[in-house]
Amino acid sequence: MRKLLFAALIAIFILLLVNLSPGTISLTTLQHYQSQLMGWHNQHPQLAAALFFICYLLVAALSIPGATLLTVLGGALFGLIEGTVLVALAATSGATLAMLMSRYxxxxxxxxxxxxxxxxxxxxxxxxxxxxxxxxxxxxVVPFFVINLLMGLTTISIGRYFMVSLIGMLPAIVVYLNAGRELSRLQTLADVLSPGMMLMFALIGLLPLASRWLAGKR
Incomplete structure (x- = not known):
């Protein structure tokens, strides 16, 4: 149920001009707006990708809460491959801009x-x-925006910061994009217990443990 609420937040973020009153958010409502958004994306794929990229870059650069929500949205809209390219480049570019603002x-x-x-x-x-x-x-362990700010005060080069950040953030990006893709496939509440959803839950739960283990190895 928590993931369904997460999906509801995605719909709210997408439809900034749509005022959903309390109690009106349901799986049917989310599917309705998702269908509309997907229709617009299919008609204007390049514009949709460009707007998503710019929005994500600004969120990352200005440390605005919502990057995880946008990542899940990217999975629902663009799928795993295109979503990975868009989110990875936007997140890394935004992080680099934030680092430069901190530095200068x-x-x-x-x-x-x-x-x-x-x-x-x-x-x-x-x-x-x-x-x-x-x-x-x-x-x-350390919030995304804090890393950007602190690294701005080090002597790391811009190119190295970009590449290391890109590789380091990629596992989490792929996991949350996959979560968005799975959430977009929900048809009924019973689908929450489907194998794909169970795998998605497991990946999200194991990601912090796997990341710490890999960081320790590095």
Missing amino acids: LLHDWVQRRFGRMMATVNRGMERDGARYLFALRLTP
Whole structure:
């Protein structure tokens, strides 16, 4: 049921101009709006992809809550392959822009606000270099936007930051895109117990554990 509520949030985000009153959100309602959105996507695939990319990039660059929701939406709209390309590039580009803003515009504020964490990051970067960033991207211990801000105060190059962030975020991106794809296939509440949905739940639950294990190995 929690995933159905998550799907409801997706519909709300998609239809910013549609005012759904309390109690009107149901699986039938979500399918109705999803069908409309998919129809518009089929008619204007390039425009839909461009708008999604820009929206995701801004969310990532400005640290606006909702990146996970957008990732799930990308899976429902674009599928796994196209969605992976769009989300991975948008998320990494946004993260890089946020890092650059921290480096050139917010340097003093970040140093004052996260001074203690910055000392830890500096030690990690001195010890492991880009592998430390890779571990941070894999493990959900430090929030996405905090990593961007802190890395702006290090000496890591823009190109290396982009590539390491892209690779480190890719596993989570694929898992949540797959979740969106599975949610878009729901026809009845009973479908929540389908093998595909059960696998999706398992992947989401195992992702933090697998990420920490892989980061430890790295």
